[in-house]
Amino acid sequence: PAHRPLYGKHVLVTAGPTHEPIDPVRYIANRSSGKQGYAIAAAAARAGARVTLVSGPVALPTPPGVDRIDVETARDMADAVRRALPADAAVMVAAVADWRTEDYAPEKMKKRGSAPPALRLTENPDILAMVSVSDKRPKLVVGFAAETEKVLEHAKDKRKRKGADWIVANDVSGSVMGGDMNLVHIVSAKGVDHLPELPKDEVAVALVERIADALNG
C-alpha cells in the first residue's frame, strides 16, 4: 500500500556515538545526540518496515515499532550489525569513534605522579565499509558524512571509498550537532539530491521515501 511502502522490508539503522573506554570511569567518544538516526528508524517503521536500530549510548526513547539493540563500543556495534543482517537497506548514521585505546586500564587511572598518561590508540572497524563488502550486503547501503567544509567533494570521495550506494552529506558547520534541524545532500551514482534545511524528522521522512523508491523501483 502507498502509505506503507516499506512493508515486508528489513531496514537496519545505526545511530548515536560509540564509547571507547579508557578505564572504568573515562571514555573516548564522538559528539552525537542520535536524533537523526532515531528519526530515520522511526520514519522507516512508520513506512511499514521491520526496523533494527543498533544504538550507541544516547538519551532518547525507542521509537514505536523499532527493535533496538544497545551497544557501547565500535566493536560491539560491528558485532550487532553483523548479527542483524540480512537487511534490505542499511542506513549507517552512527558517529563511530575512529580509534580506541590499545590498553584498557581495568582500574581507574590515578592523577598522582608527574606526567599525564599517554594514550596509545588503535583503529576501530569501519562498520559501513564492512557492510558494503559483506556477502549479506543489503541492496541499498547508505552512509552519512558529517563535514564542515568541501562537503560534497568529501561525500563523493567517501561514497566510493566505503562502497556505499548513497552518502548523505551533512553540513555540520552550523548548529546541527544536538540541534533539531539538518541540512543534507544525498550523493548517489546518479548525482546529488539537495534537500532544503529541514527538521531532522522531515529529513528522515524524505530519506525514507527515497529508500522506498530505491527498494521498490
Ligand code: C5P
Ligand atoms: O569516515 P567517516 O567516519 O566520516 O564516515 C562516516 C560514515 O561511516 C557514517 O555513515 C558512519 O556511520 C560510518 N562509519 C562506520 N564505522 C566507522 C566509521 C564510520 O560505520 N568506524
